[in-house]
Amino acid sequence: MLSNGLKKQLKIIRILQSIFLLSLSSHFLSPCGVPSVYAKTEDALQLSGFARVVLGYLDESDATYFGYDDSISFNQQSLVGLQADYKILDNLSATGQFIGHRGSKRESGLEWLYLTYTPTRSTQIKLGKQRIPFFNYSDSLDVGFAYPWITLPRQVYSAIFLSTFEGVLANYQWSGGKIGFDIEGYWGSFDDVVSTLDAEVPAKVSALRGLITKINYDNWTFRASYHTGDTIIGLPELKEFSSVLGQFGFIQSAESLNSDGKAEFYQIAASYDSLDYFFRTEVTQVDTRSAVIPNTRSYFVTAGYNHYPFLSYVSFAKNKTTYGAPAAEIPVGFDPQLDALASGYQSVFDALPLLDSQSITLGTRWDFKSNLALKAEVTLIKANQDSIGNNNSSFVVLDEANFDKKAPLYQLALEWVF
Amino acid sequence: MKNLLFASLVSLVVSQHAISSNSIMVIANTQDASIEPTRQEIRNLFMGSVLSYDLKAITLPPENRARVLFNTKVVGLTESRIQSYWAQMRFSGRKTQPKELASEVLVIEYLQTHPGTVSYVSADAEIPNDLTILFQIN
Numbered sequence: 001m002l003s004n005g006l007k008k009q010l011k012i013i014r015i016l017q018s019i020f021l022l023s024l025s026s027h028f029l030s031p032c033g034v035p036s037v038y039a040k041t042e043d044a045l046q047l048s049g050f051a052r053v054v055l056g057y058l059d060e061s062d063a064t065y066f067g068y069d070d071s072i073s074f075n076q077q078s079l080v081g082l083q084a085d086y087k088i089l090d091n092l093s094a095t096g097q098f099i100g101h102r103g104s105k106r107e108s109g110l111e112w113l114y115l116t117y118t119p120t121r122s123t124q125i126k127l128g129k130q131r132i133p134f135f136n137y138s139d140s141l142d143v144g145f146a147y148p149w150i151t152l153p154r155q156v157y158s159a160i161f162l163s164t165f166e167g168v169l170a171n172y173q174w175s176g177g178k179i180g181f182d183i184e185g186y187w188g189s190f191d192d193v194v195s196t197l198d199a200e201v202p203a204k205v206s207a208l209r210g211l212i213t214k215i216n217y218d219n220w221t222f223r224a225s226y227h228t229g230d231t232i233i234g235l236p237e238l239k240e241f242s243s244v245l246g247q248f249g250f251i252q253s254a255e256s257l258n259s260d261g262k263a264e265f266y267q268i269a270a271s272y273d274s275l276d277y278f279f280r281t282e283v284t285q286v287d288t289r290s291a292v293i294p295n296t297r298s299y300f301v302t303a304g305y306n307h308y309p310f311l312s313y314v315s316f317a318k319n320k321t322t323y324g325a326p327a328a329e330i331p332v333g334f335d336p337q338l339d340a341l342a343s344g345y346q347s348v349f350d351a352l353p354l355l356d357s358q359s360i361t362l363g364t365r366w367d368f369k370s371n372l373a374l375k376a377e378v379t380l381i382k383a384n385q386d387s388i389g390n391n392n393s394s395f396v397v398l399d400e401a402n403f404d405k406k407a408p409l410y411q412l413a414l415e416w417v418f
Numbered sequence: 419m420k421n422l423l424f425a426s427l428v429s430l431v432v433s434q435h436a437i438s439s440n441s442i443m444v445i446a447n448t449q450d451a452s453i454e455p456t457r458q459e460i461r462n463l464f465m466g467s468v469l470s471y472d473l474k475a476i477t478l479p480p481e482n483r484a485r486v487l488f489n490t491k492v493v494g495l496t497e498s499r500i501q502s503y504w505a506q507m508r509f510s511g512r513k514t515q516p517k518e519l520a521s522e523v524l525v526i527e528y529l530q531t532h533p534g535t536v537s538y539v540s541a542d543a544e545i546p547n548d549l550t551i552l553f554q555i556n
Contacts, residue, residue, distance in 0.1 A: 083509060095511050122468045139510035146506035175467035178458050273495055308496040367498035370480040417505045
């Protein structure tokens with residue numbers, strides 16, 4: 001069942017879709033022919049795009065990592081993006097961005113579709129389907145050309161499974177002599193199937209909202225953001241088991257398995273750029289009310305050297321997940337049925353994935369044309385182990401006995417914007 | 419002696435030229451004589467920030483010498499960082515990069531016919547009277 005709010009949003013998206021398609025068709029049917037270089041930037045309709053081809057090879061036969069294994073793969077992150085911006089009025093425009101992808105965890109489709117209203121030079125209001133601005137690079141994850149790495153540090157950028165929302169986002173910016181200031185807020189919802197490491201899970205987030213502030217000072221940019229929402233995650237077996245516990249009167253235990261509730265996300269970031277050096281860091285934290293949904297802390301630090309048209313960098317990233325403690329409520333050793341219940345309850349906690357790892361990356365980027373870049377990257381990924389030596393990481397282990405909990409990932413990428 | 423004089427004259431002219439061609443001027447089509455932007459404000463203007471003065475930035479192509487000097491002396495970023503910045507801004511729907519014209523001659527012509535525009539050219543370019551020099555950097 002869709003809520004009324006959601007229905008309204010879907011309707012807005014459909015209207016946007018038709019405006020968008022209409023504008024495209026009128027452009028292509030126009031008898032004016034090819035626009036001149038001047039007209040290109042002043043036309044009501046502007047088309048642009050980006051593409052990336054990413055080759056990856058994990059030098060490890062006993063595990064896989066985000067779809068990479070010991071064969072050369074170019075499906076995981078290669079993609080093409082097409083964007084159309086249509087100016088409806090001087091201060092109103094429609095934008096759509098389509099992403100074509102062949103990765104196993106992602107479907108092709110419209111990633112962005114929104115109207116932008118610009119009431120003043122400093123203010124922008126967007127309505128429609130947009131990227132959730134959790135991280136520094138959330139809004140340009142697909143645009144590899146926009147960042148130095150081939151893969152944004154996984155330990156940080158994979159902490160959140162949501163990527164887009166439907167709703168409204170407002171932005172205000174101001175810039176003085178040395179300092180620039182940017183504040184952004186959004187409100188909306190998410191309702192889709194999300195891919196975790198080994199499953200597809202339906203998820204709904206209502207009252208999804210956030211506040212982002214950015215300060216530019218000289219060559220430094222600082223960003224701090226807070227995001228929250230009420231999450232409903234479709235884990236039917238867990239819900240069933242929780243209700244059984246409730247029927248037995250173990251209310252705390254039942255409640256601890258409730259995967260729904262408020263989730264909060266905090267992020268701070270700093271970046272520095274000069275002609276010679278650059279520096280990036282992001283520190284994030286996810287807090288959930290549920291004992292079975294992970295709390296994650298993660299960070300990365302990247303330092304690089306510019307030797308135009310090349311740049312080189314070294315990067316370190318790390319994350320740690322924790323869960324709430326199980327309730328010690330079910331008596332053990334009195335009744336076989338209760339013992340079974342207690343062990344079933346404990347096994348839920350034992351099976352919770354701890355996706356902890358750290359990585360060191362060395363990489364280089366060569367901007368051989370103003371819109372084309374070639375990148376190479378080596379990442380050494382090391383899984384964190386729990387006290388009994390189990391694999392608790394984003395590695396999918398194929399051979400538990402032989403896997404030494406670390407593996408190097410080699411990647412090559414071609415990035416293009418047009 | 420004559421030759422020596424000639425040679426020193428030539429070297430003087432050449433070195434003069436070398437100095438001026440390493441300098442750039444920021445020029446605008448504006449009626450507001452009070453505008454005195456700082457280097458940082460000009461940088462922000464060309465990186466798409468909103469300033470108190472409403473001037474629209476116009477740029478030159480990446481391989482242009484004045485642009486290389488402008489990147490180095492005013493923006494303080496490499497060309498590849500500027501390009502990646504604009505890719506992020508464009509595909510996240512935040513800002514669009516300034517209009518780019520092929521040569522300094524076209525930039526001056528465009529500025530003359532478009533009030534409220536600002537750009538940069540090498541310091542040895544001839545600036546028509548109806549344009550204002552906002553800033554010069556050596």
